[in-house]
Amino acid sequence: MRSGGRVGVTxxxxxxxxxxxxxxxxxxxxxxELGGDELGMGGMFTKIKPETVxxxxxxxxxxxxxxxxxxxxxxxxxxDYAVVKLPMTVVDPLREVGEExxxxxxxxxxxxxxxxxxxxxFNVYRLLHEWQDFSVRLHDAGHQAYCLVxx
Numbered sequence: 001m002r003s004g005g006r007v008g009v010t011x012x013x014x015x016x017x018x019x020x021x022x023x024x025x026x027x028x029x030x031x032x033e034l035g036g037d038e039l040g041m042g043g044m045f046t047k048i049k050p051e052t053v054x055x056x057x058x059x060x061x062x063x064x065x066x067x068x069x070x071x072x073x074x075x076x077x078x079x080d081y082a083v084v085k086l087p088m089t090v091v092d093p094l095r096e097v098g099e100e101x102x103x104x105x106x107x108x109x110x111x112x113x114x115x116x117x118x119x120x121x122f123n124v125y126r127l128l129h130e131w132q133d134f135s136v137r138l139h140d141a142g143h144q145a146y147c148l149v150x151x
Contacts, residue, residue: 010150011050013086013134015143022083022146023076050147053131054090056124059112060105061093066112072147081150091145094128094135102128 016022050072058064073085097105106125138145 009047009049011048012148012150013050013053014146014148015134015138015141016146017141017143019075019085022085022144025083025146025148048127050084050086050149053127054086056105056109056128057090057093057131060109060124060128061097061101062089075146081148084147084149086145086147088144091135091138094132095139097132102132 014022014025016025051069054072055066055069058069059066070087070089072087074082075085076083103125106121106128109124110121135145
């Protein structure tokens with residue numbers, strides 16, 4: 001058994017205009033309610049926790065020490081799932097950064113000891129690029145980033 005993590009948890013990142021809409025997502029799962037494809041083919045399913053993504057962006061791109069990464073905001077806590085909101089300080093920085101910054105952030109994150117998530121710099125680099133595309137879509141739609149967590 002792995003220590004420190006739950007096996008089989010899936011994270012679905014999506015955009016919504018507000019917390020009330022995000023709270024209804026697990027019930028309906030209808031992309032048209034969100035005004036985009038964030039829950040469709042363009043959504044992001046991953047095994048990477050939102051806390052890890054937040055830390056990856058804030059430490060690797062913003063240079064914030066790992067212990068100063070802000071907590072996520074809980075929107076819904078249900079026995080079968082949870083919805084959390086990622087701070088805009090995690091989403092916004094990715095929109096403007098260039099290739100060199102993404103590469104440097106991936107390298108930095110791959111060297112941080114004792115934390116979860118991908119360890120290979122190229123995998124981190126690919127993940128950051130996916131997040132960069134996601135953050136641009138969210139911004140264009142006027143949405144904030146949320147994550148649906150379910151076992």
